[in-house]
Amino acid sequence: MGKNVAITAIGVGKTFPMGKQRVSALREVSLTLPAGTLTALTGPSGSGKSTLLHLIAGLERVDAGTLEVLGHPVHTSTPTELAALRLREIGFVHQDFSLLADLTLLENVRLPLEATGSSRGPASTAAREAMARVGLDGLEDRFPAEVSGGQQQRAAIARAIIGERTLVLADEPTGSLDSKTGAEIMDVLARLRDDGVTVVLSTHNPANLSHADQIAVLHDGTLLSFDTTEGGTP
Template sequence: MGKNVAVVAAGVGKKFPMGKQTVPALRDVSLSLPAGTLTALTGPSGSGKSTLLHLIAGLERVDSGTLEVLGNQVHASTPAELAALRLREIGFVHQDFSLLADLTLIENVRLPLEATGTARAAATTAAREAMARVGLEGLEQRFPAEVSGGQQQRAAIARAIVGNRTLVLADEPTGSLDSKTGAEIMAVLGQLRDEGVTVVLSTHNPANLSHADQVAVLHDGTLVSFDTNEGGEA
């Protein structure tokens, strides 16, 4: 993998058990995602978007093919190696934010660094920097229930980039937000891309595709198109 390529999938397949049978979630998917770009995965529900994100994050294991992420052969990595990769370089943003209700926003954001043994003071400094990058200055001591849904999603994005992680994976990051707030979140992800972070997101919303450098369309687990978005907002 070249240093300017973040993700390379070659013939990736994934099946899940369903009763006594196995159901294919992805079939022979091949694509290459340049570093520092924003890629949108789109397609109907059940098309394999979330499965592909989970494979890139190392949260699920590839059944066939090869998958390299940030120079790591995740298809051949151990669970411990994948966990270390996530803590060090990969952030995952969930649609439901997944913030801990009894922690302040800055406590939520600094959690990944504390999990790696970073000292509290250094983790707090890094968390403040990450929150500033997504426009949350002044809200560090608020609890999730005390801020809006858009601000909660910004906090989840800050947690995903804290410590200068270089790959952000976002599963329907605007799915539970109104259109105006969703557009603001897409602008934040676009800004991160402009700063050199590689962003891969799944979305049902056609409006989000205008922010992407490339768009991958999935259907029934198959990659039906993968095109550079000439009209994307660079």
């Protein structure tokens, strides 16, 4: 994989068991995502958007084809290798924020660094820097229940980028938010892209596509189209 390419999928397929049969979630998906770009995966429910994100993150295993992420062949990597890749290089943002309620925002954000053995002081410093990048200055000591949904999602994004992570995967990151707050979260993700972070997100919302450099349209597990938007990276 070239140094300016973040993700390369060639003929990727994934099936899941359903009773005595197996159902195809993805079939023959091929695409290349340049580093430092924002890609939107769109399509109806059940089209394979979340499955593709989970494959890129190594949360599910590829059944067919090859998939390289940040130079790592995730289609042949061991579970231990995939866990290390997620912990050190990939951040995942969920629709429901997935913050721990009994930890402050700062404590939530610094968790990945503490999991890699970083001491609390350096982890807290890095967490404050990540929170500042997403506009959470001054909210470090608040608990998730004490802030808005948009602020909780910003904290989830800060947790996803802390340390040296350069790839953020976001599964419907604005799906639980009102349109104004959702637009603010998309602005945050776009600024991360402008800073060199590779962002891949799934979305049902057409308004979110305006920030994308590439748009991948999925339907019934197949890639209908993959287009570079005006001004995007070829």
